[in-house]
Structures are given as C-alpha cells and as structure tokens.
Amino acid sequence: MLIIVLLKWVPARTTQVSQVGGVLNREAMDLVLSPHDSKAIEAADFLKRRIGGKTVALTMGPDVKLIPLMKPLYNAEVMGVDEEYVLSDRKMAGSDTWATSYAVSLGVKKLVEMHAAPIDEMTETIRRSGYSDAVKTKATALYQANLLPNKVYTELPPVRDSIVQRFLGGTITAERAVAELAKVKESLSRFIIVSGIKSTDGETGSVGPQVAEGVSGLLGKVLPHATYVEDLDIDDAATTVVSERRIGRLQQKLEMTLPALLTISTEYRPRESPAALQLETRNNNYRGKILQAKKWTAEDLAADVQKLGLAGSPTIVGTGVDVGKPPIQKILNQSLVFLKLIPQVEFEEKKYGPFKRGQLAADIPKGLTTRFRADGSVGVFDYGMLAEELFS
Amino acid sequence: MTAEAKDVWVYLQRNKGGLTKDSLEALGAGRSVADKIEQKVVGVLLGEGVEPLARQAIQYGADAVLYVDSPVFATYFNLRYIDAIFAMVQERHPYAFLFAANELGKDLAARIAYRAVTGLATDVVQLDVEDYTNPTLGSFKDLLVQIRPDFGTRLARIYTPRHRPQMATIRPGNFIPLQPDPKRKGRLERFKVEDRDYPAKVREVVELPPPELDLWGAEVVISLGLGILKDGSGRPRDPREAYRLAEQLRDAIQRRYHLKAVIGASRALVYAEIKELEGLISKANQVGQTGTTVSPKLYFALGISGALQHRVGMLQSGKIIAVNTDPSAPIFKVAHYPIVGDLYEEFPKLIEMVWETGHAS
Numbered sequence: 001m002l003i004i005v006l007l008k009w010v011p012a013r014t015t016q017v018s019q020v021g022g023v024l025n026r027e028a029m030d031l032v033l034s035p036h037d038s039k040a041i042e043a044a045d046f047l048k049r050r051i052g053g054k055t056v057a058l059t060m061g062p063d064v065k066l067i068p069l070m071k072p073l074y075n076a077e078v079m080g081v082d083e084e085y086v087l088s089d090r091k092m093a094g095s096d097t098w099a100t101s102y103a104v105s106l107g108v109k110k111l112v113e114m115h116a117a118p119i120d121e122m123t124e125t126i127r128r129s130g131y132s133d134a135v136k137t138k139a140t141a142l143y144q145a146n147l148l149p150n151k152v153y154t155e156l157p158p159v160r161d162s163i164v165q166r167f168l169g170g171t172i173t174a175e176r177a178v179a180e181l182a183k184v185k186e187s188l189s190r191f192i193i194v195s196g197i198k199s200t201d202g203e204t205g206s207v208g209p210q211v212a213e214g215v216s217g218l219l220g221k222v223l224p225h226a227t228y229v230e231d232l233d234i235d236d237a238a239t240t241v242v243s244e245r246r247i248g249r250l251q252q253k254l255e256m257t258l259p260a261l262l263t264i265s266t267e268y269r270p271r272e273s274p275a276a277l278q279l280e281t282r283n284n285n286y287r288g289k290i291l292q293a294k295k296w297t298a299e300d301l302a303a304d305v306q307k308l309g310l311a312g313s314p315t316i317v318g319t320g321v322d323v324g325k326p327p328i329q330k331i332l333n334q335s336l337v338f339l340k341l342i343p344q345v346e347f348e349e350k351k352y353g354p355f356k357r358g359q360l361a362a363d364i365p366k367g368l369t370t371r372f373r374a375d376g377s378v379g380v381f382d383y384g385m386l387a388e389e390l391f392s
Numbered sequence: 393m394t395a396e397a398k399d400v401w402v403y404l405q406r407n408k409g410g411l412t413k414d415s416l417e418a419l420g421a422g423r424s425v426a427d428k429i430e431q432k433v434v435g436v437l438l439g440e441g442v443e444p445l446a447r448q449a450i451q452y453g454a455d456a457v458l459y460v461d462s463p464v465f466a467t468y469f470n471l472r473y474i475d476a477i478f479a480m481v482q483e484r485h486p487y488a489f490l491f492a493a494n495e496l497g498k499d500l501a502a503r504i505a506y507r508a509v510t511g512l513a514t515d516v517v518q519l520d521v522e523d524y525t526n527p528t529l530g531s532f533k534d535l536l537v538q539i540r541p542d543f544g545t546r547l548a549r550i551y552t553p554r555h556r557p558q559m560a561t562i563r564p565g566n567f568i569p570l571q572p573d574p575k576r577k578g579r580l581e582r583f584k585v586e587d588r589d590y591p592a593k594v595r596e597v598v599e600l601p602p603p604e605l606d607l608w609g610a611e612v613v614i615s616l617g618l619g620i621l622k623d624g625s626g627r628p629r630d631p632r633e634a635y636r637l638a639e640q641l642r643d644a645i646q647r648r649y650h651l652k653a654v655i656g657a658s659r660a661l662v663y664a665e666i667k668e669l670e671g672l673i674s675k676a677n678q679v680g681q682t683g684t685t686v687s688p689k690l691y692f693a694l695g696i697s698g699a700l701q702h703r704v705g706m707l708q709s710g711k712i713i714a715v716n717t718d719p720s721a722p723i724f725k726v727a728h729y730p731i732v733g734d735l736y737e738e739f740p741k742l743i744e745m746v747w748e749t750g751h752a753s
Contacts (some may be wrong), residue, residue: 098512205514210503217507222471224591225503242595247468247496249599251598254593255593255594314511315552317549318551320542321547327712389711
C-alpha cells in the first residue's frame, strides 16, 4: 500500500522570521520539521509495519533548502520514510492554504499514478512478449527503481513466489499473471494520506482536509478524511481504516474506506504491531529506500499555474495590527490617582474636574497636582486602591 | 459573482444543552459585521428536531435560520455535513460565512472552502469591514477584515477580495454573544438535501463530560509563567511555592468574593515540563493561542513575559493585573495594572489585599 506523509518545514525560531509582504521567506531562515508532523511519520510507520507497502514523504518549499533537511528522515531504522518528493517552484511561492492544497493534491495524484503505471507496464509486457527475457528485464528495471512491490517481482531470497517469477517459472499462465496484476493494481488504488493536525507556523489546520477534497476532485471519487486522530487501525486486507478522533467534547469512532486522509493528533500513540513481519506485509513492501529526494516543479505536476502561488491564493495578507488597544494603565506604587471625589476647581483661569475616586491624576498642571498631593486629594496608586478597583 | 453574494452566514453548533457558546459568539461576530454592511445574519443548522434551536438562534441575533432536519443528521459526520452545507452555499451565494474555530468548525470549513474555491481565514480574533484597495487587484467595497495571529510577532489582516463567500473561523473567547431577546423575529427555512452513500461511517460517538478545569468559564484566571522559577534577585525558587501561593490567591478570591477562580499557565511553563509541577500544571492549564482563549473578569499574569501567542489568548479579559521584574516585558503593553517587582514579594501582598481590603459582596 502507498502511504503518503505530508510534511511541512517551519522556521526554527520566532526571533529569526523573514517575511516579504506577509509571506514567509523560507530560503532565508533555519527550518525544522513542524513538530506535529512527527506524529504523522509515526502513524505512517505503524501502517507500514501493519500491512506493508511504501512510505512516501511529500513536502513543498525551496528544494535547495529542503532536500538536505529531508535526508535524516530516511535514516531511522524503525521509523523513517522510503522515498521523498519536494514540490518546488517559484510559481508556488506565496501560496495560501488553498493554493498549497491544490499543489499537494496534484503531488498525491502523481504519486498514485506513478505507482499504478508500472503494473500496467508489466501487464503489457507479459501480454506482448509472453515467456521471454523482456519480462524479466522490465521487471528488474522497475524493481530497482522501487516501483514494484515484492509480490509482483523481487530479488529478495525469502520471496520467491512473486507473480513474475511464478509466471517465468511456468507455475502460472500469462492469463493468471495478468489477473493477479490487476488485483495488485486495484489494491494500490487504496492509498492512505497522513499529516500533522496543523503546522506550527500557519497554525490553520486546513491543509489536511483541503487535500482530501483536492484529491477527491482530481481522482473523481470521494476521499473521506478524519482530523485529530488519536488512535487508528487498519484491517488485514488494507481496505478500511478505523480511527478514534476527538472533536471538542465528542469522541468519535470513524470508519473510512480507503483511499482516505487522516491528520494525526499529538495524543496519538501507535498500537503494537505484530511481532514478526508477516509474509503478506513483506510481499506488499518495495525494494527499499531511494536515498535522494526528488524535486517536482509545477510543470512536472501539470499544474494550472493560475491556481498556484500568490495568483492562485484566494486570501491576501494585509498589513499587521497592534495587539489590542493600550489600556489606561494604573501602575502600582507609581501612578497618581485621586483618593476622593473632588468637585470642579479653577486653576490659573481654567476649569478642571470634577474628579472621581480612583481617576488618574493626568493631564492637569503640575502646580495643581502639587496642591492636590499636599492636601491628600491625590496619592500613589496602592494595593488598597487596586483591591477596590478589582472587587467592587 | 461578487454582485449577487449577500448575507452573513454563521454555522451553528449544538450539544445536549442547546447551541454552543462558541456558536453564540460567532452569531455575535456575524451580527456586528452584518450591521455595518446592512445585510442579514443567516444561521445554518443541521440535525434532527432542531427547530427549537433555530428559534434560539433568532433570539441571539440571527435574522433567519436555514436548517436541515433529518434523522441522518442527528450525529456529526463530516462528509454528509459538508455536502449539505456546500449545497446551501452553491444555491444561495452568501457574502461571508463564519464558523467557530474549534475542531468541528475547522473540520467543516476547510473542506467547504476548498470546494467552493474561496479563502479561509482561521482563528480570527477581530472582524471589521472596510473598503480595500490592492495595487494589482483593484478596489473592493465593504470587504471583511479578518484579523488573526500571524506567525512571528503580530496580528495580520486577511482579506478575501475576489472570492465568495469570505470564510472565517472565529476564535472562541474573542467575541461576545448578544443578550437573548425573546421578542426578536426571524424566518425559519427548512432546506432539503438528498442523502447519498459515503465511503465512511460513524461507528460510535460519545459526548464527554465538560473538563474538570474550566479555564474558559472562569471569572478569575491566575496564570503562572516561567518567571516563577526565579525571584527578583535571580535566585532559583521552587516553583511549587508559587503554585501554592496561586492556590491561596485563588481560594481567597473564591471565599471572599464568590468568584469562580482557576489557575492557568503560559505555554512556556507547560512546555518546560517542570518535574516539581507534575500533576499540578498541564496542557489543560494553558492559556494562549495554542491553549485556551480566556476572557475572565480578572486576569492575573504572574511571571509571564507576555509573548504574542499568550497575549492573544487573554487580551479580552476585563481587568489585567501583571507582575513582572522587567518593566519592558510585553505583558505590560496590555495590563491595566502593571506591578513591577519581585513576584515572590508581591504575591503575598496580593493575597493579603484580597483578604484585608475592599468590601465583600
């Protein structure tokens, strides 16, 4: 099964944020993997151990910056992805969630097609060439490119009963091989997408559900989605995923037929997967890892450039706003306030007041303040006055 | 498209007790915007037997409620809800569409926005209307100004100039519900949707009891930050001492003034996972953009520097009292009562203030 993990790289420090017109300049900053995304990798890893297949990471941003950063994601023995793809194009710069989701949806579609096509190629080759070296040559090439699951063709010693090997060994007919390949292709249409619940820079949480919608539109079928998934499991046939999710005060168990998308909560803990790798799991796996992230441009995705980047973003980020209005402040042991009700007074031919108890003694002439302080009308704002303002 | 789009829609969430507080706040937000552009507020409500709730929405400021009443809508199921709401949007073309920025609202709004090919501003803390001019796109009249926390150190204005509806999720705790008016009149309209098969189903739903620590419903929040780890002279202090003082302040306020008080914390303190505070301070205490947004009558910020992400979570509080050793701490920008000083010296004075002064109600 194809397990696609959506990842986002975010600024490492809030003190070193480089923005151009409300758009983050990722090339100019140190980036880290958005912390929530590690849960998506955990979930992907659980799924692979549970039913086999391939974990593919998909991210978007400047490739020169991201490709080196993606490297460590391969390395973990237990965790870690098998392949990596970076959507990178100037035309994608400044994308809001809609335009990002559009590009990512195209990336998902390309991945799905990319893994279905080799099965068609094998089918074609068997049909056309029958028992010949061409079949083995084709199978080997696709296997080396990490594009055939072990059950179609493999060079692993424990799996010797792949479709191609049984066909070439004379155990099954061409017709039977083609029928089995059709089943493999069908199973590959049941992919799964996982992501974090939100990124720690934009914090919208919108891209997950929007990619489910985008892929639905591109593939012409409805992809269900589940957000805030705290627990998940998948059936042995890899057709249905059951998730536990938390929506406010609702705890919901949602069953989804694949393909589907899940966003993984920080509360997620992977279930224990079967101790021994089952044969079926291993048969579903691919050769291994391709240790070089691949860049896909807008052209590679056959994207409508009008839907990418700033042009394709329905939202526009305007100017910044100060947080709240500065309140009228009374600073403890510092601000001068009236201690009692003072009727209107005349001072240097101008009228002032009346003043209420607790009112700041501001905007009055210095001489008048001195007089008020001397006669006890004005004093320093203290805990007694504070208590009165807070509790009466 | 722009010309015919009209009305401000508000998605209404419900629980066993009626419309949720988040939804009533969103209605209040919708009302304030609609009045400025002289348009109607339309509530959108899905469920079974929801007519009484539709009438409740009218009392809280809706001019009309568009509702779906069907047994298949009794339980929340995102795909079915999204299809129904999208059908409404496609038929009626609202000008703006507001959802509460909670898990359910975000679950729906994101996917609907993508399908409707329009923008979505999430976690909006302030809403306004203004004429907007953009050098490349031109001028737009009466556009929604959707203000949300931006990464970095500021709030940003988000506009959706060319697409309708202008969609936003409204951050709970930032808008005030209207006073219910039983005499308000409004139109209730039932919307018919055709059901279909979905590649997913809800197997089980449990409504969990309200959380024990109710930061949101508290009248007084006493929040602690990383400043509790040191006193004014920079010497390390046992944070449990500050926690006990916070408990004393809380209890004093509760007993003397019968105000519901709870202890909160900054994100920095929660994420620091301090051993001594295990079992005392957790994510449930966290106030701020990634925690809970609160708007109590009184907010005490004790040893909190006041990063933007904290300030947006408490700045609607009635009166803000802040204690910090650093006079330039950003928390003082929003505090009504700044107290510059050593937390461990001022804390006992605050407690004494509650017991000894003022007049009890």
